[in-house]
Amino acid sequence: MFHSGGMRQRLDSLNECARRGYRVKITCGNPACGRVVTQDPVVLMEKCHRRRIPMDLNKVALRLKCGWCLQACASITPVDPIVDG
């Protein structure tokens, strides 16, 4: 049986994003900064490997720091490469 209704995939880890060719959008948690960067999940995966951080997007988000204001980042969300270009 093949159900065509369940197209939405849960992308909640860096591995999944990388495997599907997604990029990740990192949004700074500091409202005064609001910096948003898009990055290749593979780059983040290497960092996480070195620092023994779990690959869950939520957990990575807690450990990352904004490159501009050095605050912890609020969120990481997958970016569909087809939609976002």
Ligand SMILES: [Zn+2]
């Ligand atoms: Zn920031």
